[in-house]
Amino acid sequence: MALLEVRNLHVSYGQIAALHGVELEVNEREIVTLIGANGAGKTTTLNAISGLLRPDRGLVMLEGIDLSTLPPHQIVSRGVVQVPEGRHVFARLTVLENLEMGGFTVRGKAEIPRRIEQVFELFPRLRERRGQLAGTLSGGEQQMLAMGRGLMAGPKVLLLDEPSMGLAPVLVDTIFDTVRRLHSQGTTILLVEQNARMALQVADRGYVLQTGRVVLSGTAAELQAHDAVREAYLGVG
Amino acid sequence: MTGRPATSLAAIRRWSARINVADLLMWIVGGAILIFIVAGSIATLRLGIYSFRQWVDFIVFGLAQGGVYALIALGYTMVYGTLRMINFAHGEVFMSGAYTAYFLAFTLAQNGWIERYPVISLAMIFAVSMGTSALVAVLVERIAYRPLRNAPRLVALITAIGASFFLQYAFRGLYGSGFKAYPRMSFLEGSWSLGDFRILHLQVVVIVAAALMMAVLYLFIQKTKTGKAIRAVSEDKAAAALMGISVDRMIVITFVIGGLAAGFAGVLFALMFKQVHFFMGFIPGIKAFTAAVLGGIGNIPGAMIGGAFLGIFESLGPILFLDGFGIKAPYQLKDAIAFAMLVLVLIFRPTGVLGERLVQKKA
Ligand SMILES: Nc1ncnc2c1ncn2[C@@H]1O[C@H](COP(=O)(O)OP(=O)(O)OP(=O)(O)O)[C@@H](O)[C@H]1O
Ligand SMILES: [Mg+2]
Numbered sequence: 001m002a003l004l005e006v007r008n009l010h011v012s013y014g015q016i017a018a019l020h021g022v023e024l025e026v027n028e029r030e031i032v033t034l035i036g037a038n039g040a041g042k043t044t045t046l047n048a049i050s051g052l053l054r055p056d057r058g059l060v061m062l063e064g065i066d067l068s069t070l071p072p073h074q075i076v077s078r079g080v081v082q083v084p085e086g087r088h089v090f091a092r093l094t095v096l097e098n099l100e101m102g103g104f105t106v107r108g109k110a111e112i113p114r115r116i117e118q119v120f121e122l123f124p125r126l127r128e129r130r131g132q133l134a135g136t137l138s139g140g141e142q143q144m145l146a147m148g149r150g151l152m153a154g155p156k157v158l159l160l161d162e163p164s165m166g167l168a169p170v171l172v173d174t175i176f177d178t179v180r181r182l183h184s185q186g187t188t189i190l191l192v193e194q195n196a197r198m199a200l201q202v203a204d205r206g207y208v209l210q211t212g213r214v215v216l217s218g219t220a221a222e223l224q225a226h227d228a229v230r231e232a233y234l235g236v237g
Numbered sequence: 238m239t240g241r242p243a244t245s246l247a248a249i250r251r252w253s254a255r256i257n258v259a260d261l262l263m264w265i266v267g268g269a270i271l272i273f274i275v276a277g278s279i280a281t282l283r284l285g286i287y288s289f290r291q292w293v294d295f296i297v298f299g300l301a302q303g304g305v306y307a308l309i310a311l312g313y314t315m316v317y318g319t320l321r322m323i324n325f326a327h328g329e330v331f332m333s334g335a336y337t338a339y340f341l342a343f344t345l346a347q348n349g350w351i352e353r354y355p356v357i358s359l360a361m362i363f364a365v366s367m368g369t370s371a372l373v374a375v376l377v378e379r380i381a382y383r384p385l386r387n388a389p390r391l392v393a394l395i396t397a398i399g400a401s402f403f404l405q406y407a408f409r410g411l412y413g414s415g416f417k418a419y420p421r422m423s424f425l426e427g428s429w430s431l432g433d434f435r436i437l438h439l440q441v442v443v444i445v446a447a448a449l450m451m452a453v454l455y456l457f458i459q460k461t462k463t464g465k466a467i468r469a470v471s472e473d474k475a476a477a478a479l480m481g482i483s484v485d486r487m488i489v490i491t492f493v494i495g496g497l498a499a500g501f502a503g504v505l506f507a508l509m510f511k512q513v514h515f516f517m518g519f520i521p522g523i524k525a526f527t528a529a530v531l532g533g534i535g536n537i538p539g540a541m542i543g544g545a546f547l548g549i550f551e552s553l554g555p556i557l558f559l560d561g562f563g564i565k566a567p568y569q570l571k572d573a574i575a576f577a578m579l580v581l582v583l584i585f586r587p588t589g590v591l592g593e594r595l596v597q598k599k600a
Contacts, residue, residue: 052475076481088476090469100462101469105481153481 001064003028004157009058011048018044019212026190031183033191033199036209042192043085046159050082051075077105079156087146091135095126098134098145102152119148140171161192176202196233200224277558295553301440303548304447308502309525310540312495318471318535319491325397326377328522329404330496334370335503336513338362339417346420355424363504370500374492409515416514419507443505450501451541527579533588551575
């Protein structure tokens with residue numbers, strides 16, 4: 001049994017259907033990437049997993065238990081944590097307060113400082129800026145904060161939505177290095193990316209989403225070698 | 238943006254393009270009001286009808302009144318912060334606590350408890366008032382606002398006004414339409430004199446109690462985990478939900494805090510004015526809303542400062558600005574002055590005095 005399983009997921013915005021039966025699974029300790037063009041439905045998939053959107057049909061299962069009827073905050077306490085597209089840090093809270101909010105579901109007072117320390121080790125920049133309002137951080141720092149905040153909950157599965165979006169190449173490298181490091185520490189990750197080249201380099205497996213359907217899936221190596229993927233997403237061909 | 242240094246001509250042209258006739262008129266009106274206020278104040282002070290001691294009395298009374306406004310304003314501003322709506326029923330939340338606690342106060346006065354155990358009695362009166370107001374606030378949220386949370390704003394506004402009327406007439410039906418006299422509390426009467434000055438015990442108690450209550454609530458919102466979660470929810474509900482925060486629960490807690498503060502203010506108000514009535518929430522409600530707007534709606538310290546300022550302005554303003562022009566009984570005009578200020582703030586500085594633009598998120 002996979003850790004996270006999405007079965008026959010249908011989601012629509014009002015009358016407009018966005019997902020038409022998406023199927024995917026993420027095994028423990030895997031990085032799985034979900035790639036696809038703008039508007040393919042990647043964010044919609046993650047938001048449905050997180051409970052921000054109610055699916056019309058389908059199941060989202062964590063360790064075999066359906067989450068699709070739970071409210072978002074309960075899905076987080078079950079261990080599925082999303083770092084949303086566009087960061088969405090709390091601009092008027094300090095870096096520390098943002099991290100505390102990331103640990104909102106954590107029980108036990110002593111655990112929070114311990115996890116904050118782990119986040120600071122992963123992103124030393126955040127330690128220097130811990131008293132600063134998050135709205136005054138640079139884009140790259142905000143992305144680090146968003147990821148650190150997600151890690152505070154101690155996720156069983158971390159959903160990352162376009163963590164490299166809008167960042168300078170050096171920072172993109174930093175973010176992907178962090179993803180690798182998290183992987184080596186045993187974190188399970190579902191990574192949504194438009195940067196398919198980088199995503200397939202770090203991922204174990206991948207799915208290609210096109211207008212709300214999974215059209216292709218396989219190991220990262222298979223997808224990297226696949227002609228259609230090379231042409232459409234890797235700019236080779 | 239990088240731009241060439243603009244020539245002064247272009248700068249003037251750009252500047253003149255930004256002003257229009259309506260703006261100009263507004264500023265003329267604003268300037269005229271300012272001149273009127275300054276001239277009136279100078280005239281009043283030169284007449285010298287009021288002694289320094291009386292001015293201090295006006296300020297202290299204004300501060301006590303302002304403390305009450307500030308506590309009510311907190312509820313408006315917090316609900317606006319989380320739901321971006323004006324809870325027009327908040328004046329009735331304030332009334333419901335003070336009015337309900339009246340019955341306890343009356344009973345306690347009848348059987349002599351207030352004389353024998355003044356502190357315990359007062360604590361019980363506060364508890365009942367705060368509890369009632371919090372309960373009413375939560376019920377209003379649950380029944381009237383939550384089902385309409387995703388409805389257009391106008392619908393929520395109309396519902397809030399409806400809830401306000403509903404509560405007024407429900408309490409009128411429940412408790413009657415007459416004025417009820419709050420019992421006297423002899424331990425709050427009397428005054429301290431410091432040389433030439435005389436300060437009423439009651440006003441000091443009201444000011445100190447209001448300040449303490451605000452300090453407690455402010456610390457709660459700044460320092461506790463729940464307080465931080467409320468701030469997170471008011472910034473970004475979806476992101477807060479992704480932290481595992483129950484957005485609905487934080488909204489309920491927001492209404493509870495607003496209700497507790499309003500119930501607390503209700504008792505202070507009843508102690509100052511010695512009576513309650515089913516309509517008593519209306520004017521203080523709008524005043525407190527004015528205070529919240531003045532301080533920048535959504536801004537918690539702003540509501541506190543706005544309340545204190547409005548109280549003093551209202552107590553001092555009519556006499557200071559109008560007496561010098563020979564206007565009779567200017568104090569009667571205090572409500573007109575307060576509401577004129579609301580309109581002026583909305584026109585000239587809709588973000589309020591402490592109003593900030595939302596922090597720009599960098600991409
Ligand atoms: N709030 C919304 N209301 C209506 N339609 C929406 C909404 N959000 C997304 N859609 C539509 O759903 C489809 C999938 O959008 P989604 O945001 O999931 O795409 P995506 O793969 O994440 O794209 P991107 O790479 O640009 O982030 C698109 O056609 C989009 O227009
Ligand atoms: Mg997206």
